[in-house]
Amino acid sequence: MSDGMTGARFPEAQPPGSPSSGSQSSLHRGNLDRVLHAVRMAGALTQAEIARGTGLSAATVSNIVRELKALDMVEVTPTSSGGRRARAVSLSRASGVVVGIDFGHRHLRVAIGDFAHRVLAEEHVPIDVDSSADEGFALADRLLGVLLDRAGVVRSEVTGVGLGVPGPIDIDTGALGSTTILPGWVGCHPREAMGERLGLPVLVDNDANLGALGELVWGAGVGCTEMAYLKVSGGVGAGLVIGGRLYRGPGGTAGEIGHITLDESGPVCRCGNRGCLETFTNASYLLDLLRGSHGTDLTIQRMIELAGAGDAGCRRVVADAGRHVGVGVASLTNLLNPQRIILGGDLAGAGDLLIAPIVESVGRYAIPSASRRLSVVTGSLGERAEVLGAMAMVMSEMAPFAIERTPEPQIAGAAM
Known part of the structure; x- marks a missing residue:
């Protein structure tokens, strides 16, 4: 590329x-x-x-x-x-070429690349969190058509499509699980639906796994054999790399770190449990904490900007989120002993303001022998990690x- x-x-x-x-x-x-x-x-x-x-x-x-x-x-x-x-x-x-499609909580990103690792065309657009899967797939199809024209590529040249979705895929049925952050997508079958619409071979995985693959191949994870990509945005999920390979688990749901319980009496999570890590760190929760003092039009990006400029309230919210994430990272560290934790998603833009409290929690809760060689860094691919990982998946699995x-x-x- x-x-x-x-x-x-x-x-x-x-x-x-x-x-x-x-x-x-x-x-x-x-x-x-x-x-x-x-x-x-x-x-x-x-x-x-x-x-x-x-x-x-x-x-x-x-x-x-x-x-x-x-x-x-x-x-x-x-x-x-x-x-x-x-x-x-x-x-x-x-x-030929490969296509990456990444659906996030509020965005769609599509990219086309060739087998010499060059990105030929790329674009992202906002999506409505309450839209249906069919509406999302139709939008992706239209955007892909625009990019194919822009890149001078005909559809028959596409070897395959990598599709990222914000939730676990049931490895037996191919259905999107109930913990997706897109409520209108629960139970849909992304691979079949997207493949039928595009008329192309499609591979599908959750966005955290694809973010891990993107960073592993081209980003902050190059050279790592044991690492985790932690996406903190509308939800929280982890893509796990063990022995240099993505680990999905027998059911395809490995890495759902956002549903580690922090407080049994805490807020009800979308998964049905109480006090999950995600309930204390997702974007909506963090913004709700600040809207009384900072207005209803506050965004995560603006919160991070204000925190960087010294705003006490925003810095406190980011730090508290970091400490909560750090508890999850400590558990992951004790269990898997990774070399590196790579942060992605909207909240990763806070950089050291987020990393410092994460490291503090890891130091407090992780076994010293497990955390001694651990580094916590922000991803180098930014918001493109997942779509590049989707293309990498196709390159790796389709010849x-x-x-x-x-x-x-x-x-x-x-x-x-």
């Missing part, structure tokens, strides 16, 4: 299968597959990097790249590596070329 996303490495990028001791033809197909997979996951690699990553010889890589270029499957461009001239290999435009569809040694792989 342009936008500073080039050179990314997918932690889950393992070759789909090592060539077995079959015929020379199958060995060659396996080598093609390994090279394409490596390039797809990195966006662009020099031939030396491909050789190191795949274990193939430099001569073999050179021959494969030459073959793939002749088939218009890769592009080769001059670059420099370590002060020396080199050639960067990336998947060609013929590999634009398939060896099996070609009669002779041909291809399998893709990139962004």
